[in-house]
Amino acid sequence: MTYDNLARPEEATIWRGGTPVFDRSDTVCVIGAGASGLVAIKNLREHGFAVDCYERETGVGGAWNWRHDRSPVYASTHLISSKPFTQFPDFPMPDSWPDYPHHSQVLAYLERYTEHFGLREHIWFGTEVTNVQPTEDGAWDVTIKGARGGGAARTQRYSAVVVANGHNWSPKLPSYEGLDGFSGEVIHAAAYKDAAQLRGRRVLVVGGGNTGADIAVEAAQQAARCWHSTRRGYWYLPKYVRGRPADQVSDAVLALGLPLRLRQWFVQRTVRNTVGDVTRFGMPAPDHRVFETHPIVNSQLVYYVGHGGITPVPDVARFDRTSVEFTDGRVAEPDLVVFATGYLPRFEFLAPDLLNVDGEGRPRLYLHAIPPHQPTLAVVGLLQPDSGVFALVHWQTQTIARWLRMRQTAPDKASQFWARHHREVGTPFAAAKMKRSTRHWFEVSHTVYLKALEKTLKELEVAR
Secondary structure (H helix, E strand, O other): OOHHHHHOOOOOEEEEOOEEEEEOOOOEEEEOOOHHHHHHHHHHHHOOOOEEEEEOOOOOOHHHOOOOOOOOOOOOOEOOOOHHHOOEOOEOOOOOOOOOOEHHHHHHHHHHHHHHOOOHHHEEEOEEEEEEEEOOOOOEEEEEEEHHHOOOOEEEEEOEEEEOOOOOOOEOOOOOOOHHHOOOEEEEHHHOOOHHHOOOOEEEEEOOOHHHHHHHHHHHHHOOEEEEEOOOEOOEEOOEEOOEEHHHHHHHHHOOOOOHHHHHHHHHHHHHHHOOOHHHHOOOOEOOOOOOOOOEEOOOHHHHHHOOOOEEEOOEEEEOOOOEEEOOOOEEOOOEEEEOOOEOOOOOOOOHHHHOEOOOOOEOOEOOOEOOOOOOEEEOOOOEEOOOOHHHHHHHHHHHHHHHHHHHHOHHHHHHHHHHHOOOOOOOEOOOOOOOOHHHOOEEOHHHHHHHHHHHHHHHHHHO
16 A cells, blocks of 8 residues: 555544544454465455555565565575465466475565455555554454554554464574573574575584575585584475475375375385485484474485585584584584574564463464454464465465354354354364474364365355
């Protein structure tokens, strides 16, 4: 939106504690214009809702717009899920694109999606949401600052709020003995943008996830020395199996309807036949079955370990002024430490109790989306899937839009639906029992989660 939109007729004013609140009637507020926010706008609009979307940055894309301060994307980032398992179901990626598009292509895709569905007119760029509070009648007072308020703080009342601010921007930093006294440079992977930051340096990468593996591979090519520290052994899945993207092969196996143990056996056998026995390279053996941690898709890590470009080491025991000691007694002297230790969900504008946050800081939500005591508040994209997230969020936002519409058109049936389901906040959607970690708080199997959404959508359709 542009400032010209401020010329539209003023909304009815309400007063709250001496502060004017501008009533946006039945409009839904969407917070964030990344992939999840964009699909939320589209699906809410298709269900007949007026939408105001607030985006603190100057463009769409969220995490995929690496010009944004909070983007975790770095120069070489590519998708780890292939095109068919990443794209929105109603807006395919171009056939000419590679199996695993570059992040710049993903941003271009989201920009085309925005234009194709006419979403830009519903977005206020350069506008930050600073506070969201419920009203007594189930509406929401949203305080913003920036373009929408002409630069000043402004509070507006909405019938519902959909939060799409992402969960991969607030770094999770570990605590180690002696870290404060370490003289080398220490950064989180969120601050890593280009391989030039590694060039000619002695680099320690801490963290065994996809980002940690990627940065370690780049360090093997650019750094003078690279150590890669992990707490446990992992299954490193190749990006291709028999010339096809690995997730497409895995989905074909899923379609056979095999029991979990048989699928685990098949994938583990495939990994051993393609990647091999990682203990030969000094890497720890996995201490779990495949699917019990988030999949790590990397075809190059073992290659560079085997060529001496990466030295695998266990967890850090302690830091000294110029060195790092590991739990097996080995010592390294890096001058750069990169913590690829993940992120924690953060909602600065919402009180934790509104999201049913537990003692560990984890929001406990129905379908990973709706708090059990706030039926007109939803968080979208709070998922860690074994595939691409775009299609999942498409159907998740379809579910939310249909739920909000049913509340308006069939309130009695909506109350019955809510009474049946709102306390279902501990439902597991993963394919197997996951290792306990913040990394797996929102882990879902795309097939399990999509079936749950399909069941809910059908129930909401019948109830309308």
